[in-house]
Amino acid sequence: MKILLVRPHITLKVAQRLHSFLHLEPLALEIVAGGIDETHETRILDLASLKKPENAFADTINAFRPDLIGFTGYSNQAKTVKKLAASARTVLPGALIITGGVHATVAPLDYRDCADIDLVVRGEGGTAMRRLIRCMEDGSGLPEDDVFLPVGSPAYERLAALPPPELPEYRDVPAPRRELVDRSGYFCIWHGEKGEKLDSLFPRTASMRTSVGCPNRCNFCVVHHLANGKYRQRSPEDTVAEIESLPEKHIYFVDDEMFINTGRCRKIAQMLLDRGIEKKYVSWARADTICRHPELFRIWKKAGLSLLYVGLESMEAETLEGFNKGIAPDVNRRSVQILRELGIGLHAAFMVNPEFDEEDFQRLREAVAYVSPAEVTFTVFSPSPGTRLWEEHSDEFICPDPYAFYDCFHTILPTKLPLKHFYKRFAQLYLCSARNNPWRHNRIKVPVKDFLRFMWSGMRYGLSLRYIYRDY
Helix, strand or coil: CEEEEEECCCCCHHHHHHCCCEECCCHHHHHHHHCCCCCCEEEEEEHHHCCCHHHHHHHHHHHHCCCEEEECCCHHHHHHHHHHHHHHHHHCCCCEEEECCHHHHHCHHHHCCCCCCCEEECCCHHHHHHHHHHHHHHCCCCCCCCCEEECCCCCHHHHHCCCCCCCCCHHHCCCCCHHHCCHHHCEECCCCCCCCECCCCCCEEEEECCEECCCCCCCCCCHHHHCCCCCEECCHHHHHHHHHHCCCCEEEECCCCCCCCHHHHHHHHHHHHHCCCCCEEEEEECHHHHHHCHHHHHHHHHHCEEEEEEEEECCCHHHHHHCCCCCCHHHHHHHHHHHHHHCCEEEEEEEECCCCCHHHHHHHHHHHHHHCCCEEEEEECCCCCCCHHHHHHHHHCCCCCHHHHCCCCCCCCCCCCCHHHHHHHHHHHHHHHHCCCHHHHCCCECCHHHHHHHHHHHHHHHHHHHCHHHHC
16 A cells, blocks of 8 residues: 655745744654554655645655545644645545644544545544554454544544543554655754854754653643643653664754653663763753752753753743743743753743733843843744633634634734734844844854854744734
8 A cells, every 4th residue: 555644834934934943854744654564655745845845745646646645734734734635636536535633633623524535533643543554454444433533424523522532652652764754854953052163053953752741731732632631751761762763963852841750851861871872952841840850951961951942931920820831930030040050051932912012022022131142932822723712712813714823923813902013013022032042142153154044044034923914
């Protein structure tokens, strides 16, 4: 059997230009491919890496002629998935076309009337694909339960209303088949150490997942809903073995929250040190975890941790309470100081509320000054599809297709300031953060071509943010 797995391209300009700084491999599809026996001819098509994605998709469909086409996708890619599925159906009417990923898991009802898709798959893709292939091989037909929703089935709406399926134990999740993609095009911008000379500001970077889920309940986040409240972890031995096998020297941990189990993470770091594995790492962590366990991050610094993404969201107590973060502003501030003391780079993520006025934007600029020098990014608060907040605010959405605009930059809720003015202030936040970038403050030496690439990409990214209101 011929199987084609597809990561759809991104259509919103601001998200496209974000790829100038961070473009990671399609790890989810590599894991899905891991659930397919190698007796089947399997390919991964990453349309997000191509300049003419729809042409590339059409060419691949015509040349490869797969028997099964599987799409992944976030909510803002759902419309693209439907369009690509219709294109494939025209050429290959007998192919089995399925879709999975985040949107299929949290909002399966959005696909219920899509006749060009045969099956919606929810939950962990690798184990689901393994089971689906087995059913196809033994002729038992398409499964139908909380994981597999056949489009057109009388039970579709009932099954779609169920919570996302339970996550499997991580030992049952297949290893990713990384050999199915050209790894040379995946990178993450790397700020380096103080005074360091970098061979590249955009080094090749591998993605790794060591856990799934998060026990916290931030109300803007869909992770706990996706994972059904569970937190699944890989063993330290399995994690370190994969790190050691990767040819890349830079690794981006894509865990929702890697450091929740501090004992496990401490063991991983110690094993890396004991084995003499010298690589650079970037990951996400919560501010309260950093404050409670500074010694954990001290050992990870020795093991190669270069940068931590920390969702600070705000330095205002009322705002943090509204987000149900369970973190006080003092904890955010202390986490920033701890990372400075340890010499671990900070990527501070703040959230802009559509209800911001001029004073709110000014306070956020002051927060940027406090955390700097650091990488600083901003998102716009939007209810996540699949969450209670999405249902509560659904009658307030300002765009006809809120899924298409759910990218953490476009507001789907009305703004207090006029929309044009709101995004002028939003873009100015990025200009403010650019002046405080750590590689600039730390006098990092980078190749001239990389410096020019960074400046050009930053200018285009800033302009796309400034004029994002035109998308409406």
